[in-house]
Amino acid sequence: MTRLRTQIPGPRSLDLAARRKGAVAAGVGSTLPVYVERAEDGLLVDVDGNRLIDLASGIAVTGVGNPAPRVAAAVHEQIDRFSHTCFMVTPYEGYVEVCERLNALTPGTHEKRSVLFNSGAEAVENAVKIARHATGRTSVVVFDHAYHGRTNLTMALTAKNMPYKQGFGPFAPEVYRAPMSYPYRDGLTGPEAAARAIDVIEKQVGVPACVLIEPIQGEGGFIEPAPGFLAALADWCRERGALLVADEIQTGFCRTGAWFAAEHQDVVPDLVTTAKGIAGGLPLAAVTGRAEVMDAVHSGGLGGTYGGNPIACAAALGAIDTMAELDLNAAARRIEATVLPRLRAAVGRHGDVRGRGAMLAVEFADRTPEVAARVAGACHAAGVVVLTCGTHGNVIRLLPPLVIPDGVLDEGVAVLEQAIVEGVGR
Structure with a gap:
């Protein structure tokens, strides 16, 4: 089944975004303006039927699955x-x-x-x-x-x-x-x-x-x-x-x-x-x-x-x-062993790749947020949820669920790899 049925965000998410403006305080921001209807391990399904790969876990909350x-x-x-x-x-x-x-x-x-x-x-x-x-x-x-x-x-x-x-x-x-x-x-x-x-x-x-x-x-x-x-x-x-x-x-x-x-x-x-x-x-x-x-x-x-x-x-x-x-400590270490080498190859001399377990990051050498924002935006458009962080906003952070299936993780990281290579102009 195709993961994405519409552009991100889709029409129903856009309708909800319009309702939000009249109901929710503007001071509450959202990284990705899609409205989630249900979730599976490593996937968020939005109101338009798009299945997004979740490399954020609600900021490190749903490590055991969603719902577990x-x-x-x-x-x-x-x-x-x-x-x-x-x-x-x-x-x-x-x-x-x-x-x-x-x-x-x-x-x-x-x-x-x-x-x-x-x-x-x-x-x-x-x-x-x-x-x-x-x-x-x-x-x-x-x-x-x-x-x-x-x-x-x-x-x-x-x-x-x-x-x-x-x-x-x-x-x-x-x-x-x-x-x-x-x-x-x-x-x-x-x-x-x-x-x-x-x-x-x-x-x-x-x-x-x-x-x-x-x-x-x-x-x-x-x-x-x-x-x-x-x-x-x-x-x-x-x-x-x-x-x-x-x-x-x-x-x-x-x-x-x-x-x-x-x-x-x-x-x-x-x-x-x-x-x-x-x-x-x-x-x-x-x-x-x-x-x-x-x-x-x-x-x-x-x-x-x-x-x-x-x-x-x-x-x-x-x-x-x-x-x-489920020995999720071991699961986190497997995620680290899988993802770090791939990101280091993609980033090369353009930044630092670091982290422990399923708490991984790419810091771009340039201390401005533009590259990180460009990489994150490309991931979001492809239906992969990643977050940025860092005092200068120049870091991409990954917090995948510890129970994420190998195939879902592989697909999400592949999207991120491509976004990094294109984002740093290599």
Whole structure:
């Protein structure tokens, strides 16, 4: 069956786009203006019957499939029993079981506690709250190119101004930014880059409440720090009494070929934030950390009406079971082994190809967004969903479902290869 029945977007999507203008706030953007009717593993089917290859997974959310059978079954079973009580009013087992799973899966063998929220930004904001309360300090260190969310505090933590911060200030205080290890651009070893960052921290801050970092940066450009960078930061935090917070919202749950990206550099954070891939498409987020840190907060200091909603918890348990049963860490590593060599051959000297597992990126050497936009646009016209990112908008990022069939992945990458070759003028 032909994948594309119409041009992208098709006539029904265009009709919905016209309705959208009169109903949806203009500040909400969309990468590809097609309206999805249903989905399959690695495919999105729009209202015009076009079958688009999904190399985005809703920004790393539907790694276990869309819909994933175990997730769908768990949601149906839970909704038939009850949809909500609020854990802070009358608790339920699903919330406890999700926390038990997170405590077991996140890095480190120490005793842990977890608390559940709705979104990644909410998890990050609460991690900062916990760190401040536990340490008695207020300052927070983040990094160049970081992305941590869209709330007032997380906008302050995020590095990129447009579109995330422009016109929305003033922002929360006591946030300090240090230079990130960026091997493609700075040429420093991990220890060298860590020494540079620590020098900035010591001069500008002293000892902060926490150092917050994405083990592999997401929106900032899929930047993986050089080996030794994270470990040196962790050592410094431990020696000085600052808490190391790993933002694993985009990297977690098998996305990089490990349960969590910090594992690639043998780093054990004090606190870990998670969301996105945790629940197969339902809104759920968490902070997991050392028991003595998490338990330092007084009763009632953490929570929220919908945090750990029972339907989302059921979905998370189904998603985590799927990850383990299908060995999606191995699946992510197979995607990396398949895709990276092909992209490197297509890009050649025109940029950098990097990534772990099914979190892969092409950064074009030119620091302007035109080439990346041209490549992404060609993919979209051919019915392949890819995303751009990076501080300069010059990075194509791939986040395919971990269960994507080999043939679908091959076809999608072939479209991207052609778009790259044509886009860089080779």
